[in-house]
Amino acid sequence: MTAVDKAATKLRGKTPVLLVLPTFIHFCLFFIAPLCLLLVYSFYRFVPGGAMEETFVLENYAKFILDPYYRGIVRDTILLGAEVAFFTLILGYPLAYKLARTRSRFKGFLYLLVVMPLLTSAVVRTYGWMVILSRNGIVNSLLLKWGFIEQPLRLMYNRLGVVIGLTEVLLPFMTLALESVLRNMDPALEEAAHDLGANSLQTFLRVTLPLSLPGVATGSVLVFIMAISAFVTPTLMGGPQVRVLSTVVYEQALSLVNWPFSAAVAFTLLALVGVLIFVYNKLLISGKSWEVAQ
Amino acid sequence: MADVQLKSVSKVYGRNAVVNDISLDVEHGELLTLVGPSGCGKTTTLRIVAGFVKPTHGAVYIQGKDVTEIPPHRRDTGMVFQQYALFPHMTVQKNVEFGLAMRKVGARERNTRVGEALELVGLAHLKDRYPRQLSGGQQQRVALARVLVIRPKVLLFDEPLSNLDAKLRLEMRLEIRRLQQEVGITSIFVTHDQEEAITISDKIAVMNFGRIEQTGTPMEIFSRPATPFVADFVGTSNFLEGKLAAMEGDCAIFESAGGLRVRLGPSPGLAAGDNLVIAVRPEKIILAEPAALPGTENVFEGEVAETTWMGPLTQYLILLKPGNEKLVVKQQNLDTSRIFRKGEKVSVRWLPENCLRFKK
Ligand SMILES: Nc1ncnc2c1ncn2[C@@H]1O[C@H](COP(=O)(O)OP(=O)(O)O)[C@@H](O)[C@H]1O
Ligand SMILES: [Mg+2]
Numbered sequence: 086m087t088a089v090d091k092a093a094t095k096l097r098g099k100t101p102v103l104l105v106l107p108t109f110i111h112f113c114l115f116f117i118a119p120l121c122l123l124l125v126y127s128f129y130r131f132v133p134g135g136a137m138e139e140t141f142v143l144e145n146y147a148k149f150i151l152d153p154y155y156r157g158i159v160r161d162t163i164l165l166g167a168e169v170a171f172f173t174l175i176l177g178y179p180l181a182y183k184l185a186r187t188r189s190r191f192k193g194f195l196y197l198l199v200v201m202p203l204l205t206s207a208v209v210r211t212y213g214w215m216v217i218l219s220r221n222g223i224v225n226s227l228l229l230k231w232g233f234i235e236q237p238l239r240l241m242y243n244r245l246g247v248v249i250g251l252t253e254v255l256l257p258f259m260t261l262a263l264e265s266v267l268r269n270m271d272p273a274l275e276e277a278a279h280d281l282g283a284n285s286l287q288t289f290l291r292v293t294l295p296l297s298l299p300g301v302a303t304g305s306v307l308v309f310i311m312a313i314s315a316f317v318t319p320t321l322m323g324g325p326q327v328r329v330l331s332t333v334v335y336e337q338a339l340s341l342v343n344w345p346f347s348a349a350v351a352f353t354l355l356a357l358v359g360v361l362i363f364v365y366n367k368l369l370i371s372g373k374s375w376e377v378a379q
Numbered sequence: 380m381a382d383v384q385l386k387s388v389s390k391v392y393g394r395n396a397v398v399n400d401i402s403l404d405v406e407h408g409e410l411l412t413l414v415g416p417s418g419c420g421k422t423t424t425l426r427i428v429a430g431f432v433k434p435t436h437g438a439v440y441i442q443g444k445d446v447t448e449i450p451p452h453r454r455d456t457g458m459v460f461q462q463y464a465l466f467p468h469m470t471v472q473k474n475v476e477f478g479l480a481m482r483k484v485g486a487r488e489r490n491t492r493v494g495e496a497l498e499l500v501g502l503a504h505l506k507d508r509y510p511r512q513l514s515g516g517q518q519q520r521v522a523l524a525r526v527l528v529i530r531p532k533v534l535l536f537d538e539p540l541s542n543l544d545a546k547l548r549l550e551m552r553l554e555i556r557r558l559q560q561e562v563g564i565t566s567i568f569v570t571h572d573q574e575e576a577i578t579i580s581d582k583i584a585v586m587n588f589g590r591i592e593q594t595g596t597p598m599e600i601f602s603r604p605a606t607p608f609v610a611d612f613v614g615t616s617n618f619l620e621g622k623l624a625a626m627e628g629d630c631a632i633f634e635s636a637g638g639l640r641v642r643l644g645p646s647p648g649l650a651a652g653d654n655l656v657i658a659v660r661p662e663k664i665i666l667a668e669p670a671a672l673p674g675t676e677n678v679f680e681g682e683v684a685e686t687t688w689m690g691p692l693t694q695y696l697i698l699l700k701p702g703n704e705k706l707v708v709k710q711q712n713l714d715t716s717r718i719f720r721k722g723e724k725v726s727v728r729w730l731p732e733n734c735l736r737f738k739k
Contacts, residue, residue, distance in 0.1 A: 271462060271464060273460045273461075273462060273464035274464050274466060274467075276429075276431055276451070276458070276460070276464070277458065277460060277464040277465075277466070278466075278477070279430075279431075279450070279451040279452045280429055280431075280451050280452070280456060280457065280458045280526075281452075281457075281477050281478035281481055281525070281526075281529065282452050282453075282455075282478050282481035282482055282529070283452055283477075283481045284450075284452050287481060291477075292466060295468050296466075296467070296468060
């Protein structure tokens, strides 16, 4: 065996490593490294005018945690995430159920419809909502015409608008998460429940829902995380008066050039997400105990 | 009056009549088996009785009451599914308890009855297990206990044994029959296995293409099949087509397309010239050395085309002279029987009364 052959053999064994290497480098260079840098910044001191003093202080975190204004924003953000998760769950469950059980020839097309919001740019989506929800939009004109209201309702450029917009764009994630558990559930289980005397509600509460809980958890966590870190939709649909963590990060970093504080907020957001994922994993493992034989 | 009645029930999907004008009576305490090849509409018929499928035409009666419009949860049927359909997130106890809880039975009575049902199927000691922790046979028993405990008006079984291995299948089939007779609940059992149907049933309905070909006791179905399809389904694999050549008193002489002249048993209602198909079961045929059989009635010469040794039996494919018609013969492997090889000349014989005949 020549030296070249030997080298080739050696290299061949490492092929899988070589294949992921570009992605790995990309990931480190453009994700991990900036993140580490940000973590360091979050402990620097802000000097008005846009400069940073390279020290190690906790004042950015302290300000964020102690100031009632920012605490309010944290609370609002979490609440927003919970609301959006709730609404996507309520809207997504029937949709997912139908999608999982349908024998329609147009099943593929139905999937496409469900993920449609993801294929549309946020700007186009928001423009669409303006047509429907603005002061002179379809909803307000109809309600005025039919005499249900006397003044146009404020349906966007406020918190409500953000909830509506996020619910729309995150609905596909919830729907697909639910659909995958419901599809893998044997329909005979529901039939067995009916056969044993359970009506539709009892069947849902005692069989379908408990068995779909892993999907409910996955969908909710996914939607919650994406809702609390969303930036474009809150900005476009909420206007300047709606403030969530992501808009604070943006504002502090780009308008006020307060990088250390902005970094601290960003890291708090990240920590929130991290804790959630950790809890979710724990829950999923304990919740599925009936699946694994002891 | 019959406990379960189907009156001219049909189910049409698109333009396809999956169940086609079926009428059935199942008497109280009786076990009726729906048997037929895959896709003939057995499951659909069973699901019509349970209420999961609404018939396009016709009506279903349970204990004299028209239940056609009644949803499954108020029909009081108990179905054992092919894959058992045990609730994976509930223990054995909770699974069996489910139907009682839905019927608002009090906690104490519930406990007693679940205990009894589990005792009946011999699984009382496993009541705290989850379905995944049980073997296939045990899951099957839990599924049985789960429907027995509610004392339904009708038990429905959809190929409940098809997921078990051969040995367990035989065991469970006896067990189901024993339990069914013990509790005396009217039952409908679906299978594609004719042997299973024959051993387990009081009555059999043979289905083909959404219709019932014949209803009768296992003995009737086996020994007097009404159509060539039923005959074939219960294992009569020899069919000869031809004409009735002559009548000799009560008995008929049949001449096959290949030129065999076969004497049939007493055949009232037939006349010379009728087109007929006759059938003979493979185990009713005697095989011997050429010219070694006494008498001349239904003795034919032929050649062995194939020999398959099957343990207790040997199966032969014989080509009969003069028309090379095929005949399957099964012989018990007794000490005295000799095995014929491919290419050997043989003579065969069967009794006139063992010829089934079907008008064409
Ligand atoms: N919901 C349905 N839609 C369309 N065709 C169906 C449906 N259910 C069953 N079929 C068809 O009806 C026929 C009979 O099915 P089934 O009753 O399951 O037969 P079996 O149980 O005897 O094998 C099959 O050809 C099947 O494809
Ligand atoms: Mg079937």
